[in-house]
Amino acid sequence: METVSEIIVDALVKAGAKRCYGIVGDTINHFTSAVRQSKLEWVHVRHEEVGALAAGGESYLSGELSVCAGTAGPGSLHFLNGIFESHRNGAPVLLIATRIDRAEQGLGFPQDVDQIKLYEQCAVFCETLSDPEQARRIVSQAAQAALNHRGVAVVEVSGDIFKTKIKDSIPWAVHRPQWLARPTDEELDALAEKLNQAGKIVIYGGIGCRFAHDAVVKLGQQLAAPIVHTTRSKEYLEYDNPCNVGMNGILGNPAGYRAVQTCDLLLCLGNDFAYTQFYPEKATIIQVDIAASHLGRRTPIHMGLVGDVGATIEALLPRLKDRSDNAFLQDLLSRYQKDLEQLEERGHEPDPKLIHPQYVAQALDKLASDEAAFTADGGSPMVWLLRHLRANGKRSFLTSLSHGTMANAYPQGLGMAKADPNRQVIAMCGDGGMTMLMGDLLTLVQEKIPLKLLVFNNHSLGFVEMEQRIEGLLDSYTDLQNPDFSRMAEVIGIPGEKVEKAGDLEDAMKRWLAVKGPALLDVTVNRLELVMPPEVTAQQVSSTALFGLKAILNGRADEVVDLLKDNFLR
Incomplete structure (x- = not known):
């Protein structure tokens, strides 16, 4: 018994x-x-x-x-x-x-x-x-x-x-069968016909491409099609991909956004991207997903097929004609290269008076292990991860993209470091996220978890502040009166260091990453940093101008000057 x-x-x-x-x-x-x-x-x-x-x-x-x-x-x-x-x-x-x-x-x-x-x-x-x-x-x-x-x-x-x-007599067990699913031959023939006849094709890959990197790249090359990825599939589609033109969506880049908006046929593979406004209005849209319930729930589609992405592509490839015209792909690859250069510029040439968060993310990308696992808090740290950390097929990325919670980064990192204590695990924390669930820093010490904590400290709920300003509102209730996180960490038993000058960042980051156990790096970053969307609309410009006018009328003209200087005059 x-x-x-x-x-x-x-x-x-x-x-x-x-x-x-x-x-x-x-x-x-x-x-x-x-x-x-x-x-x-x-x-x-x-x-x-x-x-x-x-x-x-x-x-x-x-x-x-x-x-x-x-x-x-x-x-x-x-x-x-x-x-x-x-x-x-x-x-x-x-x-x-x-x-x-x-x-x-x-x-x-x-x-x-x-x-x-x-x-x-x-x-x-x-x-x-x-x-x-x-x-x-x-x-x-x-x-x-x-x-x-x-x-x-x-x-x-x-x-x-x-x-x-009780007497435990029946051997109930867990079964994990391996299986593949793909559309019928008739459906694949119909899909191939549409692809063979289409003009400008774009592949839009989502989390369903998690185990299908090589198949998706092979399909892109055969169709001479730009490959755009969702934010969740960055880890799986960005690397070793000669057709990659970046991300779509509010956190995406201009080339990725333009590819989706200007194509004749959009092939969505394992993609459940939720924001309808970022799908094209006139293109033919075909969706392949393992779940039939996902078909057509984000945007109207012209054809929906159920299947595993990898198995579907392998069955589809022999039915497709090779394309010799790659002008559309080459144009977007050129645009994507310019996007990367602009991102690099935004973190380049550190201002001695402040530290731009992009500069911090780029330094982390350079100094972190090629096999590191990263988490990022919902809000601006998530943006810096998605835009400035490079996927290479060995790194892992986890952010709160589907639920959108605060304070997810270091708790998720805690579990990741427990799962693989020999792997470098780094949590990119906002100061708001860090202070929401700060008590479990004690868990890192008690459980001896070697998690590295990077705090983007701008003394505000920065993403919310940006949202308010973009809507033409004065920012309200976003100020954060923070402790010195580095000293607090030391009291708890975690090595901590504070950085307030850009010139000190790289050496401090090297020391932080070299610590064998948990460690915290508190970096003071520019508060007035905008997260620029891939395409700035007239409404956003007018709303931001309205914020500027309200700020000036409320005696905050210096903030308007700093906002313009730090985001538009660099």
């Missing part, structure tokens, strides 16, 4: 889980006791949201199952935002969300929460373990769903069930 706790932990280990993130207490005490006696490592975080983000970071990087566990009511609820983030990133995480004992449920007992209603909207599997005999079966099914659907699974367990002893 075994306890349900022991059975659950054994099922998790057999599913490949190596770690469980959480905070111990009441309804999970028997579960954590079973963890202590198993191969599953308990990672003691200071806030459950950090635990969920860390588990998501680990699973996103490894592709394997990670686990979180929370106490009844507040404990399990604190995971919610991190679980949403991990689910939307496609990370296979399993949450054990506990509830008060069954005898007290439905009677208004303290901390009683029906968590299924909350978590079912951010999970591929969400069930209550209602009978002890279900323990191995339910947990195995949850792990199988998380791994095969690449998302979060939630199992709700009442505290009293954990200590129940």
